[in-house]
Amino acid sequence: MPSGLLGIESLDRVEIEAILDRAKSFQPQQTARRKSDQLRGRMIVNLFFEASTRTRTSFEIAAKRLGADAISITATGSSVSKGESLVDTLNTLGAMHPDAIVMRHAASGAPHFLARHLVETPIINAGDGTHEHPTQALLDARTILDRRPTLEGLRVAIIGDIAHSRVARSNMYLLSKFGAQIVLCGPATLLPPELAQLAPGITLTHEIEEAIRGADVIMMLRVQLERQHEPGFSANEYFQFYGLRLEHMSLAKPDAIVMHPGPINRGREISSEVADSQRSVILNQVENGIAVRMAVLERILGN
Amino acid sequence: MSKLGKLMSKLVIRNGRVMDPASGLDAVRDVAIEDGRIVTMGQNIASTGAAEVDASGLVVAPGFIDMHVHLREPGFEYAETIESGSRAAAAGGFTSICCMPNTSPVNDSATVTSYIKERAERHAIVNVFPIGAITKNSAGEELAAIGLMKAAGIVAISDDGRPVMNARVMRRAMETARSFGLPVIDHCEDLHLSAGGDMNEGVESVRLGLRGIPAASEDVMVARDILLAQLTGARFHVAHISSRHSVEMVAFAKARGLAVTCEVTPHHFALADNAMPPYDSNYKMKPPLRSTCDLSAVTEGIVSGAVDAIATDHAPHAGSEKMQEFEKCPFGILGLETAIGVTLDRLVHSGKIPLMRMIELFTTGPDRVLNLNRGRLAIGAPADITIFDTERAWTYDVNRSASKSRNSPFHGHSFRGGPVATIVNGQVVWTADGLPLASPSPATLDLFSTSQ
Numbered sequence: 001m002p003s004g005l006l007g008i009e010s011l012d013r014v015e016i017e018a019i020l021d022r023a024k025s026f027q028p029q030q031t032a033r034r035k036s037d038q039l040r041g042r043m044i045v046n047l048f049f050e051a052s053t054r055t056r057t058s059f060e061i062a063a064k065r066l067g068a069d070a071i072s073i074t075a076t077g078s079s080v081s082k083g084e085s086l087v088d089t090l091n092t093l094g095a096m097h098p099d100a101i102v103m104r105h106a107a108s109g110a111p112h113f114l115a116r117h118l119v120e121t122p123i124i125n126a127g128d129g130t131h132e133h134p135t136q137a138l139l140d141a142r143t144i145l146d147r148r149p150t151l152e153g154l155r156v157a158i159i160g161d162i163a164h165s166r167v168a169r170s171n172m173y174l175l176s177k178f179g180a181q182i183v184l185c186g187p188a189t190l191l192p193p194e195l196a197q198l199a200p201g202i203t204l205t206h207e208i209e210e211a212i213r214g215a216d217v218i219m220m221l222r223v224q225l226e227r228q229h230e231p232g233f234s235a236n237e238y239f240q241f242y243g244l245r246l247e248h249m250s251l252a253k254p255d256a257i258v259m260h261p262g263p264i265n266r267g268r269e270i271s272s273e274v275a276d277s278q279r280s281v282i283l284n285q286v287e288n289g290i291a292v293r294m295a296v297l298e299r300i301l302g303n
Numbered sequence: 304m305s306k307l308g309k310l311m312s313k314l315v316i317r318n319g320r321v322m323d324p325a326s327g328l329d330a331v332r333d334v335a336i337e338d339g340r341i342v343t344m345g346q347n348i349a350s351t352g353a354a355e356v357d358a359s360g361l362v363v364a365p366g367f368i369d370m371h372v373h374l375r376e377p378g379f380e381y382a383e384t385i386e387s388g389s390r391a392a393a394a395g396g397f398t399s400i401c402c403m404p405n406t407s408p409v410n411d412s413a414t415v416t417s418y419i420k421e422r423a424e425r426h427a428i429v430n431v432f433p434i435g436a437i438t439k440n441s442a443g444e445e446l447a448a449i450g451l452m453k454a455a456g457i458v459a460i461s462d463d464g465r466p467v468m469n470a471r472v473m474r475r476a477m478e479t480a481r482s483f484g485l486p487v488i489d490h491c492e493d494l495h496l497s498a499g500g501d502m503n504e505g506v507e508s509v510r511l512g513l514r515g516i517p518a519a520s521e522d523v524m525v526a527r528d529i530l531l532a533q534l535t536g537a538r539f540h541v542a543h544i545s546s547r548h549s550v551e552m553v554a555f556a557k558a559r560g561l562a563v564t565c566e567v568t569p570h571h572f573a574l575a576d577n578a579m580p581p582y583d584s585n586y587k588m589k590p591p592l593r594s595t596c597d598l599s600a601v602t603e604g605i606v607s608g609a610v611d612a613i614a615t616d617h618a619p620h621a622g623s624e625k626m627q628e629f630e631k632c633p634f635g636i637l638g639l640e641t642a643i644g645v646t647l648d649r650l651v652h653s654g655k656i657p658l659m660r661m662i663e664l665f666t667t668g669p670d671r672v673l674n675l676n677r678g679r680l681a682i683g684a685p686a687d688i689t690i691f692d693t694e695r696a697w698t699y700d701v702n703r704s705a706s707k708s709r710n711s712p713f714h715g716h717s718f719r720g721g722p723v724a725t726i727v728n729g730q731v732v733w734t735a736d737g738l739p740l741a742s743p744s745p746a747t748l749d750l751f752s753t754s755q
Contacts, residue, residue, distance in 0.1 A: 009510075087626050107628035108512035111581030115643060117626075129630075131512030194509040229499055229514075 003152060004100070004122035005296055006111055007132035008173040014284040016138070022295035023142050023172060023288065030065060030291045039068035040299050045098040046072040046091075048126070049080065054137070054262055054286060059102050062293035063272045068099075068301070084108060087117060094118045099301050102126050107165075117181035122300050130164045130227060132265050136261055137170035139292040141178075142216055147257060151178035154293050155253075157211040159185045159242060160221030160269050163192055164228065167261045168221060176201050186221075187231055208242055215252040220244050220260045235268050246273045257281045313337050314729060315350040319358030319690065323365060323643050324663035325679035334363060338685040339729040356731070358690055360446065361723055365678045366398025366687025367665040369639060370465075371488075371542055371566060371614035374400075374431070376417070376422065377630070378407025381705050383619040385419065389427035389616070390705035393733035396722030398687035399430040399677050400617075401669075403463040404441065407493070411447035428732040429725070430687070432458045432675060434488065437476045441465040446476055451561070455481045458673045461488035462636075463542060468494055470527055477537035477744045486538040486564075486672055490587065491549065492516075500628050503576040503591040504705035507693035511582065513629065514675035518546035523592070525549040529556045529563055540672050541565035543616050545590040547600035556611040564672050565604075566614040567639060569645035574712065580682055584625045584632035585712045588618065605664065606655055611659075612668035615642050619708030637711040643691055644718030652719060656695065665689075681683035686729040693720040697735075 006018070029036065044063045048056050056072055062071035080089055088107075090238075093101060100122045103111050108129030114122045127133040139152065148154060156175055162168045162184050175182050176199035184195055184204050196202050205211050212218060223238060233241070243260065258270075258279045268273045274280065314336040321332040321344065335343040340587025369392060375383035375553065384389075385402075392400045392489055402419065404410035410419060416433050423431035435457035436447045440692060449460055458478055466489060467473045473489075480487045497520040502508050504515025525541055529552055532539035542564040556563035570588065575595040577652040579586035602620075625632050646664075650656045666678035677687055701714040710748070725733040 085623070085626070086628055105628070107630050109629045112581045113628060129512050146346075169510075169512065192509050192515075194506040197506045198510055 003123045004115060004300060006115060006136050007125060008134045008170045009132065013177050015140070016177065018166040019138055019292065019295045019299060020142050020145060022298065023138070023291040026291040030294065032289065034222045035065055035067060037067035038298055039063065039066040039301050040096045042068040042099040044068050044070045044100050044102060045093055045094065046070060046102045046296065047102070047104070048072065049075040050127070052104055052126070052234045054289065055104065056300070058286070059126060059270070059293050061289050062297055065263055065290065066294055066295065066297060074173050086114070090114050090118055094121050097217055100124055100297070105129065123295065124300065129166065130171045130247065131166050133168050135289070135293055135296055136167050137174040138296070139261060139288040140219070141174055142292050143259065143281055144257070144285065144286040146288070147281070148216065151175060153213055154180045154216040155183065155241040156180050156217040156219065157183045157185060157215040158219045158221065159208060159211055159244065161190045161197060161223050161228070162221070163190045164224040165221050169198070171219065172199050172202060184210045184213070187233060206249065206260055208244070209251055212248050212251045215256050217251060218256060218258045220258065221249050222261070222263065222265060223269055239268055243267070243269055243271060245271045246277070249274065249279060257284060261285070312568060313350070313353035314356065314726070314731070315348055315353045316356045316358050316363055316486065316688065316690070317718070319361050320682065321363045322659055322662055324659055324667045325365070325505060326681070327567060328680070329524050329659060333689065334680065334700070336729045338724070339686055341680060341682055341684050341686050343682065350698040353502060356724065357370070361690050361692050364662045364689045364691065365666040365680050366725070366727065367396050367643070367689045368399040368669040369397045369615050369642070370401045370612055370616065370669040370673060372400045372402055372617040373405065373619065373635070373638065374402040374617060375448040376406060377418065381620045381707070384426070385422045385431060386426035387617070387705060387707045388617070389429045389431060390636070390733070391425070391463045393567035393727070394430045394705045395641070395724070396689045396691055396725055397429060397639060398727045399432060399675060401432045401433050401434050401673065403434055403461060404436040404462045409436050409440050410434070410452070411439050411441065413448060413451040413455035416452045416457055420456050429727050430677070432456070432673070434459045434461050436460065437462040437467055437487065437642040443467045443469055443472060446472070446479060446621065449476070449479050449485070449704070449710040450483055453485060457485070458675060459488050460584040461485045461490065461541070463488065463490045466490045466492050466524065467688055470531065473528065474531050474535060477531055477539065479536040481537040483575070486540050488540045489524065490526050490541050490589070491528060491544045492561045492637040493520045493523050496523065498579065502579070503593050505574040505594050506577060507579070516589070517682065518548065518593060518597060521546045522548040522552070525552050529561065531622060532556070532561055534641070538562040538564070542589060542603060543568045543571065543614065545571045545593050545597060550600050550604040550609055554604065554607065555589070557609065565609070566612040566654055566669070567601050567605060567610050567701045568614060568616045569642050570636065570712065572598060572605065574650045582629040583712070584627070584629055585636060585710050585714070586630065587632055587634055588616070588636050589600055589634040598748030601656060602650070605650065610664070613642065613646060613671065615639050620708050620710050622709055635710070637701070637704065637706055639706060639713065640704055641716070643711045644697070644699065644721045645713065647693060647720040648718055654670055684725060688726040689722065691720065691722045695720060697721055
């Protein structure tokens with residue numbers, strides 16, 4: 001962990017619990033918009049090779065709430081757009097001795113590759129291709145635990161484009177480590193059967209009703225058109241079979257919550273009625289994103 | 304080579320365990336070489352004026368043949384040249400290598416074939432046999448000048464790496480190859496099924512979020528080509544076979560009496576897809592490292608005889624090309640220098656095959672596919688000899704490789720047994736570090752200073 005945060009898969013329960021507990025203690029500070037100085041004088045570089053609003057802003061605010069200096073670099077408008085290779089970009093930034101690099105990249109494994117070459121700079125994965133998005137899973141767990149005493153035994157439905165979802169992978173690893181039952185649901189072309197072997201407690205279905213029945217948590221995923229290489233369902237057909245609508249909610253537990261990592265596509269994977277309903281905790285997820293990222297930054301950079 | 308030949312016209316290799324799959328010989332013998340050919344094999348051969356090699360405790364085998372390498376010249380000399388590739392071959396115990404045509408320009412004409420032959424004549428320290436393209440520019444459309452390339456010296460045709468997707472074109476290629484007595488080597492991959500893939504499709508690719516290359520993309524092409532070989536009567540050779548079903552189909556074709564053969568690379572029987580350190584591009588090649596189930600199937604194929612040869616698919620890539628995001632890195636790894644070590648490790652020391660079978664897979668096996676008239680120890684045969692050790696512990700340091708590239712998954716790997724000396728046309732072209740086995744006659748010393 002001191003070396004950075006590349007994914008959830010390699011973390012153990014104790015480390016995850018420590019981050020989640022610390023995030024909880026940051027929640028009041030975050031909502032009161034107070035700034036502290038745990039990380040004063042530290043420099044964090046946010047390097048985003050892929051478009052992002054919430055994750056980048058969230059990391060930036062988290063760093064600033066802790067008193068750190070944060071700068072954000074996006075691929076357009078940097079030397080990356082002049083054809084510089086990833087390793088050269090990172091070597092250049094590494095030579096400026098930031099205390100950590102927060103990185104999002106469209107290629108799976110890009111942060112792992114860099115972590116091997118930039119041994120002195122901790123790298124925090126803010127989403128790599130279709131692999132992992134560890135802070136998203138942490139903030140999702142924090143959001144669930146704000147409403148449930150434990151993850152153990154919860155039935156969590158993850159619905160949508162699982163094949164291309166780093167959010168789904170990180171959540172599967174995290175939830176499985178805490179004994180949740182995970183039901184993955186999506187069209188056959190976006191739901192490779194091997195997913196069931198990634199962690200204990202995972203089942204697969206192509207029926208949204210089956211996925212939702214008895215669920216404590218429903219996580220909807222965005223259809224990632226930019227990562228799909230062949231045309232799949234039309235928007236209309238997708239919504240017909242895999243869109244979450246109000247009538248589905250009666251199948252879930254009465255107090256079930258609906259989550260979405262954003263950005264949401266209303267009428268594609270989730271109806272507006274559900275997204276805006278009392279069941280939706282989508283904005284709580286965003287709030288917790290800052291608290292969780294404060295906990296992660298403190299853990300990696302704090303003394 | 305001819306110039307060097309004059310330096311050392313006589314050589315006697317003493318007291319080695321001489322193993323020759325072609326004749327079945329397995330006994331301690333001396334081997335005497337004169338003017339590039341084997342002249343005597345026996346005990347206590349007199350050696351007036353000959354340089355001597357003490358091979359006590361070592362295996363003396365016919366020169367190993369690697370029927371699948373990429374020498375990158377012409378066109379990609381920054382990654383490898385005919386000279387550097389031949390030095391890596393010699394350092395790996397290979398006396399003959401066959402180079403794939405995916406150079407720039409592609410070896411699709413007699414001119415390019417002749418260029419490679421001439422460069423090899425001048426700069427290579429092992430025998431180099433070019434393989435010609437199946438189609439012009441390996442574009443998969445029009446047949447290359449197969450007959451003219453044959454006249455210029457190619458030993459097979461292949462569009463390795465850019466396989467012929469059009470079955471009609473492949474049919475015509477097989478008909479043509481058959482009429483010229485050439486085997487057709489296919490890199491079996493349905494490019495539509497494998498499109499965009501970076502590693503074997505399975506649990507590992509799903510776990511790592513990398514796009515998969517299904518084993519079926521290999522299988523459907525092996526099936527197609529076997530049927531076309533039956534239709535045309537051509538000799539069809541599957542390059543770097545890697546999947547269970549493909550091995551089963553080759554065994555099936557053999558049982559039906561078809562002229563179908565295949566090769567396996569050391570990495571495909573040594574490493575499965577779950578062996579890759581996260582996103583390490585030195586584990587990225589085509590076909591990709593398959594599942595453990597496929598790995599055991601190709602190993603069983605080696606044991607049963609379904610597999611005819613071990614070939615390395617030595618594929619050098621410059622460091623900068625492999626230092627990128629995994630999905631951007633080119634496919635391919637080095638193989639020449641580690642082949643014997645890996646094979647001893649995984650197949651012989653583990654008890655899966657006897658040593659003689661291993662030698663067969665590197666000698667008579669590929670020779671039967673290509674008819675090079677090499678790969679046997681016989682009086683009058685070219686003195687291509689591989690001397691290796693089955694026990695010596697050594698560690699592979701890719702930074703000391705004779706190749707110009709460094710992309711090996713076996714860097715830092717410790718082996719038990721490996722090549723000790725490589726003799727090509729009667730000349731000692733390479734010996735392992737610190738193993739001065741040639742007698743210090745002036746001729747031998749001259750040879751070393753010339754060939755280093």
